[in-house]
Amino acid sequence: MSQVLRFAAIGCGAIVEKSFLPAVTAHKQAALIGATRKDIDRLESFCREHRIDRAYPNVDALLDDPEVDAVYIATPVGTHSDLIVASAEHGKHVLCEKPLALDRDEATAAAAACSANGVKLSVAYYRRQFPEITEIGSLLTRKCLGTLLSINFHHGSWYAPAPNSPGSWRLDPELGGGGALMDIGSHRLDLVQYLTSGIERVLCRLSRQVHTHWPVEAGATVLAGLKDGGEGHVSVCFNQKQGSDSLEIYGEDGNVRCPRLGQGRVIVEQDGACEEVDCGPTAKSATHIPLLRSFIDDIRGATSNPFAVAGVLPTEIALAACYRSARESRWVEVEETAGGR
Numbered sequence: 467m468s469q470v471l472r473f474a475a476i477g478c479g480a481i482v483e484k485s486f487l488p489a490v491t492a493h494k495q496a497a498l499i500g501a502t503r504k505d506i507d508r509l510e511s512f513c514r515e516h517r518i519d520r521a522y523p524n525v526d527a528l529l530d531d532p533e534v535d536a537v538y539i540a541t542p543v544g545t546h547s548d549l550i551v552a553s554a555e556h557g558k559h560v561l562c563e564k565p566l567a568l569d570r571d572e573a574t575a576a577a578a579a580c581s582a583n584g585v586k587l588s589v590a591y592y593r594r595q596f597p598e599i600t601e602i603g604s605l606l607t608r609k610c611l612g613t614l615l616s617i618n619f620h621h622g623s624w625y626a627p628a629p630n631s632p633g634s635w636r637l638d639p640e641l642g643g644g645g646a647l648m649d650i651g652s653h654r655l656d657l658v659q660y661l662t663s664g665i666e667r668v669l670c671r672l673s674r675q676v677h678t679h680w681p682v683e684a685g686a687t688v689l690a691g692l693k694d695g696g697e698g699h700v701s702v703c704f705n706q707k708q709g710s711d712s713l714e715i716y717g718e719d720g721n722v723r724c725p726r727l728g729q730g731r732v733i734v735e736q737d738g739a740c741e742e743v744d745c746g747p748t749a750k751s752a753t754h755i756p757l758l759r760s761f762i763d764d765i766r767g768a769t770s771n772p773f774a775v776a777g778v779l780p781t782e783i784a785l786a787a788c789y790r791s792a793r794e795s796r797w798v799e800v801e802e803t804a805g806g807r
Contacts, residue, residue, distance in 0.1 A: 469495065470494075470495050470496065470497050471495055471496050471497070471535050471536055471559075471762050471765065472497050472499045472533055472534055472535045472536070473490065473496060473497065473498045473499065473534070473535070473536050473537065473538050473561075474498070474499060474500040474501060474502070474520070474522070474528050474531065474534045474536075474537055474538070475498060475500070475501040475502075475537070475538045475540060476501075476502055476503075476525060476528065476537055476538070476539050476540065476541055476549055477503055477539065477540035477541040478501050478502075478503045478508065478509060478512040478540070479503075479540060479632055480632070481540050481563060482501075482512075482538070482540050483512075483516075484750050484751060485592075485750060485751065485753050485754040486498075486538055486540065486754050486758075487516060488751040488752070488754070488755070489752075489753075489754035489755045489757065489758040489759075490758065492755050492758075493755070493758055493759060493762065495762055496758060496762060498516070498518055498538075499518065499519060499520055499533065499534065500513075500518060500519065500520030500521070500522055500528060500531065500534065501513060501518055501520070501521065501522070501528075502521070502522040502523070502524060502525055502527070502528045506521075506523065509521050525549065525552065529552060529553060529556040529558065530556070534558060535558065535559060536558055536559035536560065536561060536761075536765070537549075537553045537558045537559075537560055537561070538561045538562075539553075539560065539561070539562040539563060540563050541563075542635045542636075542638075542641035542642060543565055543567065543568060543641065543642055543643045543648065544568055544638075544640055544641040544642065544643060545641070546562055546563075546565075546566060546567050546568075546572075546576070547566075547567040547568070547572035547573070547575060547576045549562075550562060550566075550576040550579060550580065550587065551575065551576060551579040553585075554576075554579040554580045554582070554583040554585050554587075555579065555583060557583060557584075557585060558585060559585045559586045559587075559761075559765055560580060560585065560586070560587045560588070561587075561588050561590065561757070561758070561761050562576075562587065562588070562589055562590065563589075563590045564589050564590050564591050564652055564653065564656070564778075565589075565643070565648060565652045565781075565782060565785060566589050566775070566778065566779075566782050567782065568643040569643075569786050569803075570782060570783050570786040570803045573779060573782040573783075573786075574779065576775075577775045577776070577779060580775065586761065586764050586765050586771075586774070587774070587775040588757070588760070588761045588764065588771060588773040588774055588775065589773055589775060589778045590754065590757055590773065591652075591653060591656040591660075591773060591778055591781065592753045592754055592756070592757045592773075593653050593656070593657060593727065593753075594656070594657070594660050594772050594773065595756035595757070595760075595772060596727065596728065596730075596745075596748050597730050597745035597746050597748065598724050598727070598729075598730050598731070598732045598745045599657065599660075599661070599727075600745070601732050601743060601745050602661065602713075602715065602722055602724070602732060603660075603661055605722060605734070606661060606662075606715075610717075610719070610720060610734075610736070611715065611716075611717025611718065611719055611720040611721070611722065611736075612717045612718030612719030612720065613694075613696075613717060613718040613719075614662060614663075614692075614694070614696045614715065614716075614717050614718075615696055615697065615716045615717055615718065616696060616697045616698070616699065616714075616715070616716045617658055617661065617662060617692075617696070617697075617698050617699070617713075617714075617715045617716075618698070618699040618700075618713070618714045618715070618716075619654035619657065619658070619699070619700045619701070619702075619712070619713050620700075620701045620702070620710060620711070620712050621650050621651075621654060621701075621702045621703075621710065621711045621712075621727075622702070622703045622705075622706030622708070622709055622710045622711075623650070623703075623704060623706060623709045623711075624704070624705065624706060624707045624709070625646075625704035626677065626704075636648075636649055636682075637680055637681065637682055638681070638682075639681055639682055642682065644682050644683060644789060645672075645680060645682030645683040645684060645686075645704060646682075646683055646684060646685050646686055646702045646703055646704045647670070647672065647683055647686035647688070647702060647785075647788060647789070648682075648785070649704075650702050650704075651686050651688070651700055651702040651785075651788075652781065652785055654700045654702060655688065655690075655700055655781060655784055655785055655788070656778065656781040657713075658690055658692075658698040658700060659780050659781045659784060660772075660777075660781075661715075662692050662693075662694070662696060662698065663692050663693040663694035663696070664692065664693045664780060665690045665691070665692060665693070665698065665780070665784040665787075665800055666690075666691050666692060666693045666799065666800060667690070667691040667787075667797050667798060667799045667800060668688055668689065668690050668691070668784060668787045668788050668791050668797070668798055668800065669688070669689040669791055669796070669797045669798075670686060670687070670688045670689075670787075670788040670789070670791040670792040670798075671686065671687050671792060672685070672686050672792045673685040673686065673687075673703075675703075675705055676705035677704065677705055683792075684703060684704050684705045685701070685702060685703035685704065685705060686700075686701070686702055686703075686788070686792070687699075687700070687701045688700040688701070688788050690784070691797075710726070711726050711727045711728070712724065712725055712726060712727070713727060719736065720734065720735055720736035720737075721734075721735040721736075722734055722735075723735070728747060728748050729747050730744060730745040730746040730747045730748065731743075731744060731745070732745060757773055760772060760773055761773065780800075783800050783801075783803055784800050786803040787799070787800040787802065787803045790802065790803055
């Protein structure tokens with residue numbers, strides 16, 4: 467492998483332009499040398515605009531290129547598993563957008579393929595390294611709040627793509643696997659998993675308010691029983707015009723609030739006092755910088771990568787349990803989901 471890790475992108479949508487490309491530009495040991503997508507005209511336009519030499523006509527051509535060291539997968543969720551397996555079998559390291567797959571079986575198969583072929587697999591749950599999440603994680607690790615009692619996320623935004631628009635695949639169950647829970651809920655569920663002792667069981671309800679014609683959920687509410695006895699709560703919706711994105715944590719000895727994820731404000735309440743910590747905002751163009759750095763360091767032999775597949779599989783398993791819970795209207799132990807979702 468060359469000193470610079472040579473990437474090729476499978477998919478060239480907004481996430482590639484707004485987040486992945488800036489991360490590549492910021493890293494001296496990364497380069498995007500090629501890309502592919504189904505729409506050849508858009509592919510060629512993308513490559514011209516960003517001075518990318520290789521516009522592959524299809525995925526096979528990309529994977530057959532011996533000069534590609536790693537692939538970045540930025541396609542609909544329903545395509546992830548097959549693309550990861552194919553990439554691994556061609557000896558390519560894989561950085562994949564979240565969620566990893568449609569269900570538990572696909573996720574574990576993708577992870578197994580990468581392990582069997584000796585390549586690295588990371589998943590883009592990039593909020594794990596937001597500055598405020600790092601600050602809150604430190605507070606929890608040092609037991610500053612005492613016993614964790616409850617961790618609560620709410621994200622609300624308006625999402626109503628026109629038919630056949632670039633983002634409309636999220637409303638197709640075969641491509642997106644679900645609606646608000648799969649897309650934005652997975653990030654928040656991942657942070658519950660990441661910041662706590664882990665999720666043991668879930669109770670989930672899906673809703674179709676406002677967007678009543680959608681074949682996938684417009685909103686979701688998840689109650690999570692944590693392994694240490696604490697409680698998690700995640701609510702997300704694509705039908706809220708006045709947006710919000712908050713985190714609240716309540717502990718035996720104190721509370722922490724983050725009014726809006728990404729803005730970097732952390733409010734700590736303890737011993738009758740309230741302290742505000744400014745961790746600094748995270749721009750859209752900066753979300754993938756820690757992700758890419760950790761991925762490359764992992765390939766180069768570093769021992770810690772918060773986005774490595776082994777650490778995010780529990781999130782994928784919990785996500786599968788949520789959909790099973792909603793379907794069966796009951797609490798589901800996360801380990802029940804072996805055999806799909």
